[in-house]
Amino acid sequence: MGDARDLIAVSATSNRSKSDQDPGTWLPIAVGYQCTYVTVWVADKTRWGLSIDATEQAALEEVLDGCPNIPISVTLGR
Numbered sequence: 001m002g003d004a005r006d007l008i009a010v011s012a013t014s015n016r017s018k019s020d021q022d023p024g025t026w027l028p029i030a031v032g033y034q035c036t037y038v039t040v041w042v043a044d045k046t047r048w049g050l051s052i053d054a055t056e057q058a059a060l061e062e063v064l065d066g067c068p069n070i071p072i073s074v075t076l077g078r
Helices: 012-018 031-048 054-064
Strands: none
Touching: 031 054
């Protein structure tokens, strides 16, 4: 896919619990990983020009409000 953030190895249990949910309905149990998770989520949505619904946006904003303000780079997909 061209971005090392695209694939992250997780356990089968974690993969099943997430299924096809977005951050509006699912976040990693490890609170310390949530900033990384939502940052990668936003980067992927930006990279591919995907929309974000209101519930998803609210969840992203809530998590990101507690995250360090660190710029991320995104290479737009082709």
